[in-house]
Amino acid sequence: MNLFYSPGACSLGPHIIVREARLENVALVKVSFGKERLTEDGRNFYDINPQGAVPALELDDGHVLTEAQVLLQFLAAQKPEAKLAPAEGLARWRLLETLNFIATELHKGTSPLFRTPTPDAAEAVKANLVNRYKLLEQKLGDKDYLLGDFSIADAYAYVVLNWAHKFKVPVPTKLESYFARVHSRPAVRQALQVEGLPTA
Ligand SMILES: N[C@@H](CCC(=O)N[C@@H](CS)C(=O)NCC(=O)O)C(=O)O
Incomplete structure (x- = not known):
């Protein structure tokens, strides 16, 4: 999975949970918030999240989830024992x-x-x-x-x-x-x- 973030933005919440839950299968991908919104792996972020906002979580099957409080719950659900x-x-x-x-x-x-x-x-x-x-x-x-x-x-x-x-x-x-x-x-x-x- 890829978690799209911008330093210190609300995406930091889901990022913290990735580390609290020790989710080894989540990669962090930075988004630059310039005139264009590009991901550090070279994609147009609007193609991933049309809202252009972080956080967004790209699942391994290509589906994308958005909304910070949903990502927090989704990530926590990956490791219930945490x-x-x-x-x-x-x-x-x-x-x-x-x-x-x-x-x-x-x-x-x-x-x-x-x-x-x-x-x-x-x-x-x-x-x-x-x-x-x-x-x-x-x-x-x-x-x-x-x-x-x-x-x-x-x-x-x-x-x-x-x-x-x-x-x-x-x-x-x-x-x-x-x-x-x-x-x-x-x-x-x-x-x-x-x-x-x-x-x-
Ligand atoms: N409804 C979204 C809003 C996310 C949001 O406000 N993200 C901010 C960073 S904290 C952002 O990416 N702003 C850039 C923009 O909206 O253009 C959520 O709750 O996750």
Whole structure:
């Protein structure tokens, strides 16, 4: 399988899970986001994902899956014994709820900041994110990870909190400790290193 990524983008979430689950059969393929969108193996990325967005996962039979929260679940399902996604009971629904919250409120809530908004627009986006981080903090509560044990939701939350640092959006203290906890996981550091991002 090929996982298409751009360094530090939301594709970092699925990439972390590739390493947490030790999926040896997933190759990382970088996409350049210039005028043209080319993959490092020389293809037009729009032919792979017409949306032009990472992440995308090309399966061995040629099918392509997209949408970060779907890839996270698909990758976790390749190695159920790694227990990266609760499959039963309320925990399963809590996982889906959390993934959807991260995707729609935090991921898409941050996206405008990548498009160099006016200062006023940026302030409004950041004010909304500050409120959303408080909600994430409430979901975390006193647990080490969002669902108790480390899961795909933490890989996704890590990426959006990393963006908070990039755009200097204040993050509650408890979420900073949580971020540091996820950051210190060997799989996370490996993923950062492979993407050429700082690990310190
Ligand atoms: N709906 C997609 C959106 C993915 C997305 O926003 N990807 C960003 C990087 S974090 C991207 O590739 N943006 C470039 C673009 O859309 O042109 C998902 O949830 O995976």
